[in-house]
Amino acid sequence: MSLTLLKSNFDSREDLIAYVASLSPHIADKTVSPTIGGEKPAQIALDAINPAQYAHSRNYLDGDVTYLSPYIRHGIVSLNDVRNHALAISGEPKQTEKFIQELAWRDYWQRRYRQSPDDIWHDIESYKTGFAADDYADTLPADIETGQTGVAVIDSFINDLCTTGYLHNHARMYVAAYVVHWRRIKWQAGAKWFLHHLLDGDPASNNLSWQWVASTFANKPYFYNLENVTKYAAPGLNVASQDNLPLAYSYDELDRILFPYREDYNG
Amino acid sequence: MANLVILHEDALSLNHPIFSDETKSLSTRSAWKQPVFIWDSNYFSDAGYSFKRLVFIYETLSTLPVDIYYGKMNEVIVHLIQEQSVTDIFIPETPNPQLCAFIDFAHNLVATHVINEKAFVSLDRTPDLGRFFRYWNKAKKAALSPDGVRL
Numbered sequence: 001m002s003l004t005l006l007k008s009n010f011d012s013r014e015d016l017i018a019y020v021a022s023l024s025p026h027i028a029d030k031t032v033s034p035t036i037g038g039e040k041p042a043q044i045a046l047d048a049i050n051p052a053q054y055a056h057s058r059n060y061l062d063g064d065v066t067y068l069s070p071y072i073r074h075g076i077v078s079l080n081d082v083r084n085h086a087l088a089i090s091g092e093p094k095q096t097e098k099f100i101q102e103l104a105w106r107d108y109w110q111r112r113y114r115q116s117p118d119d120i121w122h123d124i125e126s127y128k129t130g131f132a133a134d135d136y137a138d139t140l141p142a143d144i145e146t147g148q149t150g151v152a153v154i155d156s157f158i159n160d161l162c163t164t165g166y167l168h169n170h171a172r173m174y175v176a177a178y179v180v181h182w183r184r185i186k187w188q189a190g191a192k193w194f195l196h197h198l199l200d201g202d203p204a205s206n207n208l209s210w211q212w213v214a215s216t217f218a219n220k221p222y223f224y225n226l227e228n229v230t231k232y233a234a235p236g237l238n239v240a241s242q243d244n245l246p247l248a249y250s251y252d253e254l255d256r257i258l259f260p261y262r263e264d265y266n267g
Numbered sequence: 268m269a270n271l272v273i274l275h276e277d278a279l280s281l282n283h284p285i286f287s288d289e290t291k292s293l294s295t296r297s298a299w300k301q302p303v304f305i306w307d308s309n310y311f312s313d314a315g316y317s318f319k320r321l322v323f324i325y326e327t328l329s330t331l332p333v334d335i336y337y338g339k340m341n342e343v344i345v346h347l348i349q350e351q352s353v354t355d356i357f358i359p360e361t362p363n364p365q366l367c368a369f370i371d372f373a374h375n376l377v378a379t380h381v382i383n384e385k386a387f388v389s390l391d392r393t394p395d396l397g398r399f400f401r402y403w404n405k406a407k408k409a410a411l412s413p414d415g416v417r418l
Contacts, residue, residue, distance in 0.1 A: 003346050006306055006335040008328065020325045023306065023337065024318055033319040037326030039280065075278035075359070076327055079387040084413050093411060101403065104410050107387040108402045114362040115396060165319045196315045199323045204362070 033165040035070055035199055042071035051086045051099035058102070061168050062234035069200035070166070072106065079103050106205055113204035120203045121188055123216040129181065130261030136186040140193055144179060152243035153229050154178050165199040170232055176213040177223050181258045182246055187214040225254055269298040270355045271347065273305070273373075275366050278359035278384065279327045285357050285382040293380055294355045302333045305343045310365060340369050348376055357382055388415040 006023070010016040017032055035041075049066045057063030071077045083100055090096040113120060123133055143149050147158030157171040167175070172194070179190040187210040194210070195201040211217035226247040230239045241248040249257065272285055284290060291299070311321060328335055336343050347353060356379045358370055373379040388409040395401040403410075409417040 003343065003350065004337040006337050008333070008335055010329060013326070016326060016329060017322055020322050021318070023308065024311075024321055026308075026312070027318045027321075030318050032322050035323065037323040037328075038330040039327070040330065070323060074276055074324065074327060075283065075384065076280050078280070078282070078384055080385045080415060081282070083387065083410065083415070087411075087413055097411060100410050101407075103387065104403055104406060105399060107406070107410075108396065108399050110362065111394075111402070112396050117362050117364050117367070165317065165323070192315060196317050197319070199320055201316075201320070 031163060033163075033199055035067070035164065035166060037070075037074075037076075039076055042068070042076045045071060046077055046082060046085055049082070049086060049089075049099075051090050052092070052095040054102075055095055055098035058098075059170055060232050060234070061170060061237065063168075065168065067166070073200040073202050073205075079107055109202075109204035109208050112208060120207050121191075124208075124211055125216050127221075128215040128219065128262070129221050130259045130263065131184070133186065136180070136184050138186055138189060140179070140185060140189045141183070144183065144185075145193065149178075151178065151246055152238040152240065153226075153233070153247070154244075156237055161194070161197050165197055167198065172209070173213055173222060174224060174229060176210050177221075178246075180210070180214045181221055181223050187211055187216065221259065223251075223254060223258060225249055225251055268296050268352055268354045269300050270294045270296050270357060271300045271351065271353045272302040272357045273344070274302055274331075274333060275304070275359065275361060275363075275369075276324055277361045277363060277366070279304075279324070279331065281331060283359055283382070284385060285359050290357060290380070290382055293357075296354055300351050300353065302331075303347065304328055304331075304333050304335050305340045306335050306337050307340045307343075308337075309339060313365065341372050344369075344373055345376065353377055355380065360384065386415055389417070 007019055010019065021030055045066060045068050049068070050064055053064035054066065058065055068077065068082060072079060072082065083103055086096050086099050127133060144158065147155045147162065149155055154175060157167060157175050160171070161167045176190055179185050180187050191207045191210040194206050195203065198206065208217055213222045215221040226239060226241065226244050229247065233239050278285070336347070354377055356373050356377055358373070358379065358381055360381045360383045361367065370379060370381060388406045390406060390409060394405040409415050
């Protein structure tokens, strides 16, 4: 065997994409994200952070989030760099706290991963949904993979995921809860699907967040209703009730529908 | 006789401590080969990465002064060690079991130094990781301080 040195200078992004395609003949879907890799784009994203605005708007789907996650995931910028930069530009430490706490979530997930790396695909605890793990399907149905569930907001989020490799954190929670609780599919199937698409997909943050939604790493399942999505929606998202019927209930109604055997809420 | 830095997908930066003087002082060899990344299609396939993910990683690599070699990680490293007379490998720390297995493989070939990223928080003892807020209650003061060192 002789060593094969690959090319690293390209005239354009298109040339680089074509070259990576030549190295990946087995991948049929050649969709490319608009997010560009490299230290320069990472620095631009870092320079643009606004911790105070982030604290106020981060839950809104068009909120002032940083888009730094792919760069953090691949070590292009470190959590330490981001935190130090946030502290340096913020006059008021209180306004930075929420921002830094979100960085700490990633540190926490990584510590959990280091503690038990081989457990990352296993249920940490049992489901608190009234169902056993065996009650959940092992695989993701095609309508979810292709964003054709018939639930308008979910299909919109899935389309974003598949075309950009990015999804707002709140949208990730909405999709994950839909997959696990509305469709009763094992979190592992959804986590694997997210890891495929997300540029920032990381087994620790991704899988443990799915477990948090599923309730195998939380005291109760995470779920939401259409009213909640509407509150945080970005302009243009179709939140019409008739196009999102499975979500268009009160929390009490959904609790009964999704978790009919959960004793603490229904017993 | 030379040192070789091997980057992997968890640490694609020249700002990683692997490039620090402190790391350089760990080796008695003065020669440093061009850092290397091994583009292992089997590794990416096992990880289940989409094409857009691969483009993002390659795009990042193309901005770094690294040689990108194509092939299986364990095979490429054996050849690199032979061809470049490598005696010491330096590689960023990672929790990824597949990369840890590769590091173990390298350990059996030559001296292999695993270099940690700067910690987000420096804590006296390992915090309770049972739930996030148990960790956060212990880590908060350090996390809100520069370099994660409690003031």
